[in-house]
Amino acid sequence: xxxxxxxxxEELYEQELKQLKQADSGVRPPGWQMSPRSVKTxxxxxxxxxxxxxxxxxxxxxxxxxxxATLLTDRALLLIGEPGxxxxxxxxxxxxxxxxDSRKIIQGxxxxxxxxxxxxxxxxLLLANGPTKEALVxxxxxxxxxxxxxxxxxxxxxxxxxxxDALISILSEKSLTIPELGTELSASxxxxxxxxxxxxxxxxxxxxxxxxxxxxxxVLPAPQDLETEMNIVRKRVQELSTQFQLQADLPSDEAxxxxxxxxxxxxxxxxxxxxxxxxxxxxxxxxxxxxxxxTNSMALASSFGSGQIGYEDLAAGLQGAIVKxxxxxxxxWKEYIENVMKKKGSEWRxxxxxxxxLNEK
Numbered sequence: 105x106x107x108x109x110x111x112x113x114e115e116l117y118e119q120e121l122k123q124l125k126q127a128d129s130g131v132r133p134p135g136w137q138m139s140p141r142s143v144k145t146x147x148x149x150x151x152x153x154x155x156x157x158x159x160x161x162x163x164x165x166x167x168x169x170x171x172x173a174t175l176l177t178d179r180a181l182l183l184i185g186e187p188g189x190x191x192x193x194x195x196x197x198x199x200x201x202x203x204x205d206s207r208k209i210i211q212g213x214x215x216x217x218x219x220x221x222x223x224x225x226x227x228x229l230l231l232a233n234g235p236t237k238e239a240l241v242x243x244x245x246x247x248x249x250x251x252x253x254x255x256x257x258x259x260x261x262x263x264x265x266x267x268x269d270a271l272i273s274i275l276s277e278k279s280l281t282i283p284e285l286g287t288e289l290s291a292s293x294x295x296x297x298x299x300x301x302x303x304x305x306x307x308x309x310x311x312x313x314x315x316x317x318x319x320x321x322x323v324l325p326a327p328q329d330l331e332t333e334m335n336i337v338r339k340r341v342q343e344l345s346t347q348f349q350l351q352a353d354l355p356s357d358e359a360x361x362x363x364x365x366x367x368x369x370x371x372x373x374x375x376x377x378x379x380x381x382x383x384x385x386x387x388x389x390x391x392x393x394x395x396x397x398x399t400n401s402m403a404l405a406s407s408f409g410s411g412q413i414g415y416e417d418l419a420a421g422l423q424g425a426i427v428k429x430x431x432x433x434x435x436x437w438k439e440y441i442e443n444v445m446k447k448k449g450s451e452w453r454x455x456x457x458x459x460x461x462l463n464e465k
Contacts, residue, residue, distance in 0.1 A: 111347075112207055113160075113200040120146065120157050121204065127153035133176055135252040135294020136202050140172050143201040147194070161194050162336045167322055171198060174320040175254070180275050180297040182260070182316070185324035188390025190336075191300040194324065195256050198298060203253040208244035212259035212267075221245060221270045222280060235284035245297065249280060252292030257299040265309050271297070275318035304388050326391070330376070333364050333391055340395045345402060352406035355398045355413050362455055363418065366440075367394050370426065375444060382444065383436045387428035397421035419458035427463075438463055 114121065121137075124146055130139025138146075145152060147168050149159030161168060174181045175198065183191040199206040210220055223246050229239035248255035260268060274280055278291040299319065301311070327333035337360055345354060355363075367389045369375050373382050401417040409417065427433040441463060445456045 113196050114204055114206060117146070117158075117160070117200070120152075120155075121200070123152050123155045124157065124201075133294070135292070137204050138201065140176065143172050143198070144168055146201040147197045159339075160197055161190055162332065162339065163190065163324070163327070167324065168194070170320075171322055174322075175202060175296050175298075178278065178296075179320045180299065180318055182299045182301065182319035182321045183324055184301045184303055184321060186304050186326055186390060187302055187388045188392035188394075189324040189326055190391075191302075191324055192258060195258070195298045195300055199254040199256055203294070205253055206256065208248045208253065209256040209258060210244055212257060212261070212263045214262060214264070216263045216267050218267050218270045219243070221267055222274075223282065237285065240282070240285070245274065246280065246289065248297070249274075249278075249289055249291040249295050252294035254295075255297050257297055259302060260299040261301040261309055261311055263309065265312065268309065268311060268315050272315055272318060275315075326371075330361070330364060330368060333368065333394075334360050336391055337364060337394050337398065341398045341402070344395070344399045348399070348403075350399070350402045350406050352402040352409075352411045352413065355401065358451075359401075359413055359418060360398065362452070363394050363397060363422070366422065366445075367391075369444065370436075370440065380444065382440060385426050385428065385433045385436050387426070387433070389425055393425050397425050415454040415458035416462075418455060419462045422459060423462050434463065 108115075124142045125138050128138045128142045130141050132139050136143075142152075144165070145157055147159075147161050148165050150157050171181055171183070171194065181198075183195060185191055196206040199208075210216065220243055223243050224241040225235070226239045226241055229236065233239065242250070245255040245257075247253075257271075274291075275297065278295065280289040280291075282289065327336060334357070338357075341360075342354060344350075345352075365376060369382060370384055371389055373384045374380065375382065397418075398413075398421070401413045401421050404417045404420065405411055405413045423437070426437050437459075441456065441459050445452055445459065448456075
């Protein structure tokens with residue numbers, strides 16, 4: 105049997121979780137597998153009983169503390185921010201550290217139904233025996249309420265208002281009525297929901313004020329400086345390279361700096377020295393896109409090159425990441441190449457030539 109394409113956080117960091125739980129002498133809240141301090145150490149990194157715990161979220165540690173503190177109460181947690189600010193990653197890490205299970209998850213889309221939030225029915229059993237416990241299909245939130253654990257709701261603002269409103273009574277009363285069975289499920293201690301929402305998506309459903317009041321809301325900022333974003337990209341690319349067994353050299357610090365610089369300048373609409381305004385592209389070019397670009401460049405280099413990332417590999421990735429709208433973005437990218445990249449000096453010359461040639465094809 106082939107290995108899983110993506111391991112969950114509890115599988116990926118199984119040894120670290122074991123070390124933290126064994127050494128944890130703090131008070132564990134009801135239903136939690138470790139104390140709040142150990143949860144923070146698991147996420148932000150540190151040393152536990154002589155063992156190094158790797159940092160998994162690189163950012164403001166106070167935000168992590170506030171998220172953990174929210175989950176200590178009966179409030180649900182809503183993480184909002186631009187694409188690539190590690191909302192889903194932080195959500196997964198919190199669920200993993202607190203309950204050892206991050207897989208009770210609902211992926212919000214325009215097609216998500218109320219049944220996926222509450223419960224559904226096995227229609228074969230329903231027709232044969234009527235509404236019974238055996239015919240009930242439990243949603244991830246239903247199972248989290250039963251077990252006293254955390255359910256994750258990704259991209260909640262992409263769901264219709266009817267689906268969002270199905271959460272209001274669950275978050276208010278901490279119970280779920282099942283009229284077909286004439287019963288009610290009361291949430292066990294430790295139950296909570298971590299939801300995420302993207303601030304850049306257009307055409308999605310605005311959350312009602314009533315639903316927002318049921319959440320503690322934390323805004324996850326984009327990386328504040330170049331070095332922080334480079335560290336995030338470097339760490340994640342290394343992890344993905346190992347996971348996918350890419351037979352190529354890791355990108356150099358110079359390559360990472362070039363890509364992150366381009367992304368930060370186009371994202372902000374200004375050069376890093378604040379001397380020149382830029383036209384932003386139509387799409388969102390996030391930290392996650394930079395990670396994907398460099399990982400794909402490694403795949404190109406290992407499969408069709410020398411095993412070392414070249415300027416042509418980076419140029420191909422940049423073209424795909426930035427030019428989402430053929431007419432508008434191609435002009436934006438051309439102006440950046442000629443008005444900004446060309447003026448950055450001789451150390452940028454190779455990347456400039458490769459990007460220019462590819463954009464003119």
